[in-house]
């Protein structure tokens with residue numbers, strides 16, 4: 066089991082993304098890095114930012130940032146810790162999550178709306194990590 | 200957590216007279232070019248005059264409307280400053296009214312900002328009213344608008360909850376003069392909305408109620424509306440309401456891969472929307488049935504247990520309806536193109552279907568290779584067996 070959010074979790078995520086042919090197909094022309102911002106609630110007392118550089122169907126780099134403003138990225142997908150837990154457990158659909166205000170996305174909307182299939186595949190991948198939520 | 204979003208609806212014979220009762224100072228009518236030429240909008244103008252409103256008509260909406268037309272409409276709206284915008288026509292005019300409305304209300308935005316995941320906060324300057332003249336698009340009850348980027352360009356699938364009209368006016372006088380081919384195309388679109396949304400991952404009890412009722416009505420009445428020399432008014436009215444219900448169904452649950460494929464084919468080869476999505480509906484069913492068996496099983500009370508037992512039979516039921524009303528079942532019947540043209544454009548077709556937001560809630564997430572296989576099946580008429 067891997068604790069979420071952590072350096073170990075984002076490394077496993079990178080590994081699994083790079084093994085996922087369906088994600089690679091859906092994101093084959095995607096270029097853009099992400100910050101996944103986990104806002105504190107419940108057991109999480111401070112915000113945690115996970116960084117991922119996604120390029121042409123692969124993840125080139127992934128790490129937990131020391132502070133949320135250590136790095137900026139093309140997109141920030143953010144929501145409270147309890148909603149991240151539901152997302153990874155597939156109790157929240159990533160797109161419906163944004164439409165109901167459970168998550169917020171910052172970045173170029175026009176570009177990302179063409180990659181909704183890649184977004185789904187990304188969450189499907191995250192849900193295959195044996196995750197422990199403190 | 201999810202929503203069910205609907206406009207207020209006024210329906211039935213005489214519904215258009217309701218417009219006279221809405222306090223309005225300035226109304227802008229957005230309508231199809233041919234409706235403006237035929238003077239159909241005068242019915243609306245008369246009612247608005249009773250309310251004492253000044254009226255401006257933007258009658259330039261082309262089929263599959265472009266961004267340039269949105270810009271022209273927004274320019275007019277900004278100088279006229281209406282407190283009511285009325286979309287009058289088929290899907291193109293109502294979609295155009297939504298896009299103009301959004302950018303009139305929010306001059307700080309571009310068309311690309313109309314996505315469901317941003318705050319728009321519309322309905323500050325004007326009311327949005329939708330008056331459909333065809334029975335199919337469902338745009339009168341949905342939050343979606345399809346605008347084409349330019350000649351042969353991509354179809355932008357824009358959506359926001361704030362784009363739902365304040366009022367949808369469903370008056371059967373408008374669709375009563377639809378010719379048979381248009382009745383068939385638009386009715387097929389409504390059936391595709393219903394069945395695709397029932398099979399959607401986002402389907403919910405409210406959307407299902409609307410979708411199942413719409414499927415029942417369309418199977419019952421669409422052949423009568425297409426074949427008859429004189430179509431009884433109650434048939435027109437039933438189909439007009441069913442199209443709005445199908446809109447409520449997919450507006451709250453999303454369409455699926457059938458529409459993704461239809462938008463791609465329609466944008467590349469310029470085929471009317473209803474014809475393309477009608478063509479792909481049986482393929483949508485066959486491809487998705489294994490993942491949506493339980494959901495599509497909800498159609499058993501209206502189509503019969505045996506019809507919803509497997510994808511082949513349900514798709515066959517739709518194909519039999521298409522035979523009755525003369526809808527295309529393969530790409531060569533639908534678009535007048537050669538096999539060489541099809542093969543040349545296949546990568547573009549796949550790329551456009553692939554980037555469609557319509558696949559987001561589809562029961563199966565199709566790979567690029569699968570999309571190509573469905574296009575090829577729709578070319579030859581082969582069933583989907585993967």
Ligand SMILES: [Fe+2]
Pocket residue numbers: 336388391392458472476
């Ligand atoms: Fe449609």
